[in-house]
Amino acid sequence: MSHPIGLCMAALIAVQASWAQETLRAAADRRGVHIGAAAGSAFWSNEPAYKETLRREFNTLVAENAMKFAQLQPTRGNFRWTEADALVEFAQQNGMKVRGHTLVWGQSGGFAEAGNFGREELLEIMRTHIQTVMGRYRGKIFEWDVVNETIADGRGTNVYRDNYWIRGIGPEYVDSAFRIAHRVDPTAVLYYNDYRAEGSVPKADKIYALVKGLRERGVPIHGVGMQGHMSTPGTIRELPEIGQVDANIKRFAALGLKVAITEFDFRVRTPASEQDLAVQKAGYKAMLGVCLANPNCRTFVTWGFTDKYSFIPGFDPGWGAALPFDEQYRPKASYYGMLEVLTPTSLLRPRALRSGLRQVETGPWRLYTPTGVSVAAGENRTVVFPTRSRGVFFLKGDGEGRAAR
Numbered sequence: 001m002s003h004p005i006g007l008c009m010a011a012l013i014a015v016q017a018s019w020a021q022e023t024l025r026a027a028a029d030r031r032g033v034h035i036g037a038a039a040g041s042a043f044w045s046n047e048p049a050y051k052e053t054l055r056r057e058f059n060t061l062v063a064e065n066a067m068k069f070a071q072l073q074p075t076r077g078n079f080r081w082t083e084a085d086a087l088v089e090f091a092q093q094n095g096m097k098v099r100g101h102t103l104v105w106g107q108s109g110g111f112a113e114a115g116n117f118g119r120e121e122l123l124e125i126m127r128t129h130i131q132t133v134m135g136r137y138r139g140k141i142f143e144w145d146v147v148n149e150t151i152a153d154g155r156g157t158n159v160y161r162d163n164y165w166i167r168g169i170g171p172e173y174v175d176s177a178f179r180i181a182h183r184v185d186p187t188a189v190l191y192y193n194d195y196r197a198e199g200s201v202p203k204a205d206k207i208y209a210l211v212k213g214l215r216e217r218g219v220p221i222h223g224v225g226m227q228g229h230m231s232t233p234g235t236i237r238e239l240p241e242i243g244q245v246d247a248n249i250k251r252f253a254a255l256g257l258k259v260a261i262t263e264f265d266f267r268v269r270t271p272a273s274e275q276d277l278a279v280q281k282a283g284y285k286a287m288l289g290v291c292l293a294n295p296n297c298r299t300f301v302t303w304g305f306t307d308k309y310s311f312i313p314g315f316d317p318g319w320g321a322a323l324p325f326d327e328q329y330r331p332k333a334s335y336y337g338m339l340e341v342l343t344p345t346s347l348l349r350p351r352a353l354r355s356g357l358r359q360v361e362t363g364p365w366r367l368y369t370p371t372g373v374s375v376a377a378g379e380n381r382t383v384v385f386p387t388r389s390r391g392v393f394f395l396k397g398d399g400e401g402r403a404a405r
């Protein structure tokens, strides 16, 4: 007769094999949502963990820089596709979708910015760029940030940021960009994308007025990107009150627009404290949660994914550690926060076994732990945990996840 402890250990080993499969990507696929990450310059370096993590954890990919104007068209009429092509090919090989970022922006303008062109010529430059880029990736890039960051920060009558498109063409460049884009790829979902306008701030109202005007003029815009570069309380990037974000997403829905969280990260002071990482986790949960609670918000993208590569420490010295994986590609609390949101949960109380193990019966729900292990729904079996694996256990259900001891 088999020894009971031996049986328990066999079950444990069997379960560990399937636990290892739980990922953001699998959870997002089950929900039918896009969980994405921006790929930066490390994508083209020889670091296998980078691409392995991308393809394992995300079903959507964005180029952090490789599809910007000056990167794609460094001099007039000379397009450089190598990096962007490699990204699109990688996505296709791995069954991932690609968001395009970004066609028309007041930064990264290269020759278009430097040239001091007249109105008609600048319009022609914009048209050629959009037609060439979107044409090349027609059917391969499902949504595009057509216009990025054209609205000025803060309150007041100063609606538009100063940039060479506004100076050279006027605010109607926005209308033209969307009309051209839609003609090139009528199936692509076209976004206006901007930062620090997620909550109830004057800039959010200006963006609302812009896109409402576009809709009223029949301009083919389909969504608004909320970048979501966040930080701890008391900073200019502090997480807005989440009800405000919810109201904002809903008023775009009322205009018939989608919303995507396009560049999420949550910077903390470095080196990161446990407390800040817990606040960060709450921030990830709140933003992903409010997005998925609204049917018009089905895309959530993080701006990078490993703290090893993020623009933040270079841009904002003393700050960083903003992403769901640490510098060794280990999932952080924020990663488990995302997993919790993607998987509706309810309380599970495992039974303590005398042998120093805990046991639970699984059923038509999915089980996972913060150590990254899971059991598929419907396996209906006994799962045994070693007592040393303290943590939170969740069951798929309708309630909120809670700690079980």
Ligand code: G3I
Residues within 6 Å of the ligand: 041, 064, 065, 068, 107, 108, 148, 195, 227, 263, 311
């Ligand atoms: O590639 C060159 C490299 O050859 C050179 O040695 C190095 C020296 O500084 O610069 C490298 O280019 C930098 C590039 O990032 C790649 O690292 C640029 O100087 C730098 O300006 C660029 O910054 C990017 C920034 O957009 C401006 O395009 C950041 O990586 C990128 O994260 C950031 O992303 C933006 C979104 O597009 C729009 N929303 C805000 C977001 C954060 O600022």
